[in-house]
């Protein structure tokens with residue numbers, strides 16, 4: 001285990017891969033950095049996720065502008081995390097769409113989350129002074145929202161699948177192409193961050209609901225695009241297995257009267273053979289273990305992460321004793 005805090009020592013920019021998933025449907029992946037997507041309608045664009053800063057978002061927009069000059073009518077944000085939302089101003093979107101719970105989370109903890117994520121992942125915050133402030137949705141929903149794309153482009157369906165990575169994750173589903181943008185509910189060969197999660201719901205009914213789309217192409221929150229049913233199913237299975245191993249080991253130590261630090265060590269031992277080489281594994285695990293420990297202790301609503309609390313938990317779980 002390296003001792004650098006979170007991803008603070010990860011300073012080398014990852015190569016970015018632009019992929020056309022179908023006619024007018026795009027994704028940008030970056031070896032474990034947060035993924036983004038875009039869907040062309042007849043006369044507008046829908047963008048999915050905004051990146052951490054307007055400067056980082058503009059690099060993505062420049063690639064899109066080589067394909068289309070349609071204006072961004074909808075910017076869809078899968079959840080409230082800073083590295084996904086704070087680049088929003090670059091899109092000049094007519095509407096910014098989130099789940100209703102995401103609006104509440106931004107009001108409750110958006111500023112704290114910004115400070116926390118900036119300290120954890122400084123590389124992603126390119127030119128942080130370009131961020132004009134918190135990103136606020138202009139349109140929210142609780143269950144499902146359909147965007148008719150116009151012409152023969154079909155519909156884009158935005159759906160809530162239950163509590164998971166946060167209290168308000170949404171996915172974007174393109175039925176005509178069977179393409180699913182899953183946000184951080186599913187990762188493709190990248191570690192899951194569960195520090196704001198509802199582990200029990202996520203590993204059971206929420207992932208069942210995601211799987212029920214029967215996507216043939218899946219863009220997870222991080223990692224490469226999953227092409228075909230087999231890769232899609234593998235991404236969901238891996239995500240579920242990661243959460244379940246975390247749940248089992250943390251619950252076992254807690255039931256035996258152990259400490260949260262011992263739970264972290266047990267989770268590290270259990271998860272690292274299979275997942276230790278995945279992006280952000282070492283960064284995420286202490287926060288993941290602390291959150292599930294809190295859940296088992298009856299803390300249903302995730303405690304707010306701040307740079308101070310991040311350091312405290314890091315030191316308590318990983319520091320010398």
Ligand SMILES: [Zn+2]
Pocket residue numbers: 079081165184193
């Ligand atoms: Zn997230």
